[in-house]
Structures are given as C-alpha cells and as structure tokens.
Amino acid sequence: MEITLTHGLLLVVTGFLAGIINTLAGGGSNLTLPALMVMGLPAEVANATNRVGVTVQSITALLGFHKHGKLDTQDKGPILLPTILGGFIGAGLAAYAPSTLIKPLLLGTMLLMALIILVRPAIIAPELGTPVNRVKNTPSSWFWLTLAGIYGGFVQAGVGFVLLAALAGSLRYDLVRANALKVFCTLFFTLASLLVFIKEDLILWLPGLILAAGTMVGAHLAVKLAIKVSPKVLKWFLFLMTLCGSVAAMLSD
Template identity: 30%
Template sequence: MEFELSTYAIFLAVGIVAGFIDAIAGGGGIITIPVLLAAGIPPHMALATNKLQGTFGSGMASLNFIRKGFITWKEVWLGVCYTFVGAVLGTYAILLINPDILANTIPIMLLAIFLYTLFSPKMGENDRRALMGTHLFFLVFGLGIGFYDGFFGPGTGTFWTIALVSLAGLNLKKATAQTKVMNFTSNIVSLGVFLWSGHVLFLVGLLMGLGQLIGANLGSNMVIKKEVKFIRVFFLIMVGATLMRLAYQSYFS
C-alpha cells in the first residue's frame, strides 16, 4: 500500500506520541491502531504493523530503563521466559479461536483496575512486601498476560503494571520499567508470527517505529525523573482512555 507524503508524516508523529505515552503508562495502542485503520489499512495488517512499530517503542524504553539501573536481568529473566512461552501460545491460539470471546470482558477488567488505582492514593509510592513469590508470580502472570498479548493485546501494559505493584510489591517506577521488558518480549513473539504470515507493512511500521524510538526515550526519561504521583495520574488517564475506547468498540460498534 502507498500513501501521500502527509500521511507518512502523520504516521511518524503518531509514533512519537504513542511511544511517549506507552513508556509512561501503557496504552499507546489506543492511538496507533485507530490511525492505521483510518488510513484504510485492513485490520489484520493494521495489527501486524502495530506490533512492528510497538516493538521499537518497548525496546527503546526497556533499554533506557536498563541503562539507568531500573532493571537487572536477575529480576526479570523468569518473567521474560514465561512471557515468551505465553505469547507463543496466545499467538498460535488466535489462529484457532475468535478474539471476540475476550473483547467484551476487557472493559470490565480495566474498569476494576481504574477504580482500584483511583481509590488507592498511596499505590506504588514505595516497595512493599510481595504477596506472591517471584517464581509463582511470573509463572501465573508471565504465561497469562503473555498469552493475552499474543492473543488479543489491548491493556497488556496496564495489567502488568497493576500486577507488579499489587502482588509483586514493586513501586510504580520499577513496575513501569519491568512492564516494558515484558511488553517487548510478547511484542517480539507476535511480530515474528506476523512477519511469517506476510501481513506487515514495513515502510509504515518502520516509520512509526522511528517515532516510537523518539517518544519512548522521552517518556522513559520522564518516568525516571518524575515523582510516582505524576506516573499514577498519567496511568489513570491512559487506563480511563483505553477503557472508554474498548467499551465503545465492544458495545456500540
């Protein structure tokens, strides 16, 4: 597919904005996917291209968090392994199962997360005692959320962040950093399947990916510099925006 020069400029700008938002609170897909669809790209190609550009953003944010000391391999290797397996299973399952089975339940799950975060003003300000052991936590959520991201996707970063804060005991900054690593893992798996199936628009994906690199670098630096309260407010905004979009998509479209 070919587009006008102005459309390519929009793709780049959207990549920057989405990368910035996604690095802070997740939810960049609520911007990128509608833009890809509005450009006339078929849904399966839009999802595939979105995985390509999203991989750049999650990869850049992960690298930045690693360089700044917010993540070590020792802390995340179990999660990466289980997320990889979960994403493989989920991406395979999408070939066999109708994703609409999950679509109507996601807004309800996001609403619960939004309310929990809204009415927990101290959430994620400091590390606290984990409610689950590291191995059990990553076994459950690595496989579960990895499967979900490979199968469907919207809200993946949100689910990871809330699980890491509420059950693994991480503060919001550390949880945001680890979320990017898990996102990158499942993105790579899904992208591999889409590349194999030939559904990726490379020029659009790479152009948006360039924007993602810029935006993710800016956003991850802001997470590092800002207080947890700022991240919490941004998180609430993006959960709310994702919730509204999915609710409209599920019940009114």
C-alpha cells in the same frame, strides 16, 4: 501499499504519543491501531503491523531504563519465561480468532484496571521501599505474567496494565521499576508474536517502520519523564490512561 504524506504524519504523531503512553503506563495501541485502520488496513493486519512500532519502542525504552539503573534484572529469567510462553499462545489465537473479540477484551481490561487504581491504588502503585517479592516465592505471579503474555500476544493494546498488575501488584515493584520490567517483558513477547505474524504474512513493513520512528522518539522522552516525576504523578497518569483506554474501547467500531 502507497503511503500519503497525511498518512505518514498520522503514523509519526500517533507513534510518538503511543511511545510515551506505553512506556509510562499502557494503552498506546488505542491510538496506533485506529491510525493504521484509517489507512485501510484490515484489523488483523493493523494488529500485526502495530507490533513493529511496539518492538522498536520497547528497545528504546529498555536501553533508557538500563542506562539510569532502573532495570531490575534479578528476576528477569523467571519473569520472562511465562510472558514469552503467553505471547506465543496469544499471537496464535490472534492469527485465527475473530477480530470481534478484541473490543470486549480491551474494554474489560481497561475498566478493571481503572477500578483497581481508584479503589485499591496500593495494589498497582506500592510505596517506595516496599519489599519486593521474588517470583520463586510468589506462585500467583506466574499466572498473571502468563495471562499478560497471552493478552499481549493477542491484542497488545492495554497489555501494559496487565503487566503492571503482575509486577507492581504481585511482585511489589515500585512504578518506575515495574515500568522498566514491563517494557522488558513487552519486548520479548512482542518479538514472539512478531515471528508468528511474519510467518502468517500479516505485516505491512512500510507503515510499520514509519510508526516505529515515532514510537522510538516518544519512548526516549518517556524514560526521562519516568525518572524525574513523582510516583504520585505516575499513578494518576496511569489512572488517566485507563480511563482514556476505556472510552476508546467503547467508542471504537
């Protein structure tokens, strides 16, 4: 498809903002999906093409967290397995299910997370020094991680909140380390869903790569912010993003 200068700038700017939002919290696809659809992409094609940017953004953020020693790898295998499995299931559903399911799923997720952060903030943002629960000792985490993978494979937007609920809420990682593991999971189940979308020929690579350029820069900046800002600031940023996600979901066509 032909990409105008306006479209290119729109993709780079929204990609940059989404890279920051997704790395620190979640919901950046609330910006990038509408941007892709404004260009005339059908919802299912925009949903698939968006995964190119998410993949590049995740690689960039993951390298940054690893460099700063914030990526806890002790549980990476047990955490990764259910999310990849869920990603394949979710992407398969997304390739064939009605696109009308995306909005209620997104809205429900945003509202639930906003309520949890407001009423029980310690669930999603444990204090520094809180003992970590290992996956093998927390069977409920398998459920939440699989659910996050299914949700992420299906719609992507807002999946960061579901992953944080599992990683910070169930496994009790602090927000910075939970964000690092969230990015780790996101990369792999996004790759899983990307394979499904490639097979179904749903990806437009040129807009996807332009979007990816913006997300890469945003993610690089966000890692530096995550390392420097206080957990309290991260918690309120997370809350703000859930409210924005709720509004975006309610106002979307």
